[in-house]
Amino acid sequence: MLSRKLMSRAAAFIRKSQGSDDDVFLELQRERVPALAEQLADEVDVIDLGVHTGFSVHMKSVDEERIDANPKVETLLEALRDGEYDYLVAWDDTRLARDQFYWKLKRAAVLSDCLLEFVENPPEDELTFRVQRAVGSDVKRREIKKSQAAMDAREQRGDDHGRPPFGLCYDEDGRRWIPDRESREFATALEVIRLRETGRSWRDIADETGVNRSTARGIYGRRDRYLEEAETGMVA
Template sequence: MTDVVRVIRQSQGTEDSISLKQQRNNTRELAEELGADSLDTIDLGNTSGFSLFYKDSDDNGRLDAQPEVQELISGLRAGKWNYLIAHDDTRIARDEYFSVIQHAALVGGCELRFVSDVPDDRLTFRIQRVVEAETKAKEIEKSKAAVEHRRERGYYHGTPPFGLEFDSEGEYLVKDMDEWPIIERVFELRERGLSYRNISDEIGTISKSGVGNIIRENRELYLTRLDANHPAVSSAD
């Protein structure tokens, strides 16, 4: 029996171009080449590749804090699999935690195989991991600084809700004139006492939950942009 386990993971950063679907396909092909009789999957989705080596101990987003990774380590040590495969080594870890997994695999007699080549030279590997870790840390800091910059200036942060869009500078929310008539209609019908379901049926292009999001979740964003003579504005006053 040839038992194989694969790790599927995509970095949370936008620079990561190896899609989860692509990883599932190419690791399945590699497993077949290895003659796998069974294929287990550790699918981490969009997860940070850094462990306690680079993150705070109370950060639950750490790679080594993931239950699936802990199960992987236990299984490797117990000799559950013949091969551990991934698209490349960075799918497994982007810092020294890779050596933890390597050691667990060594204890359990599991061989690591990758779809893409990884550095054989240990110094090259070490340098590559350090550079990637520092680059990732800088990206995170830049992202945090950008978010704080927007908040300090009162810019909207996040995806614009239905009926609104960013202005030409990408800073403030303005009416999306293609969708805004629906917003006005939703509040008009609500003022007439219609239920969310009835409003959805009346308009026909928005779901019941969508109506709820407009009336409850983003109410203030809409009310401040409705014309002063709109019934929802006058009743709020």
């Protein structure tokens, strides 16, 4: 395909919904998506979100992680509107967004004469394409409702929910956070609290315990819970 400008530009967009940053599919995207972009354009900007949700405010609440709230995506959208790119390249359409936000990106691209190119092309039939996206969004919407209902039930029972903090794990019933006795993290958390109570700086605490400052602050913010679990363990 011939470039449409003397110096053409492409945005290579990379994202995966779940997993870890060293995931095989992410590595494949990081190899193939920029490679396709380089075939199409003279200059390539890589926009790598790593592991990040593909849903926007259309499907998520305003205080949740959302693709439309990501600064890199906001910058991309503005760049598309300003006509800075000739091509927007991704593995497939769902990497750009999994809900209606996709159409916002596409509209910005179309109005600025930017072509969308994919490593794996969506169905050529527009109706099939729209049906697939609608079904995917509906399935996710149902999952969100079920998840919210389960979370509400846990809160009504007084259960803990979410990922356990540093040094804690779920009990056998999966309802309450308890000290993780199979690792030394709980003891380390208590040491973080002790050091902070003696006036040590976050930097010193990080150096002595190996716990980064952000995690250390989180531990200290939950110090009542850690100390309560420690006391319960001693009584038991």
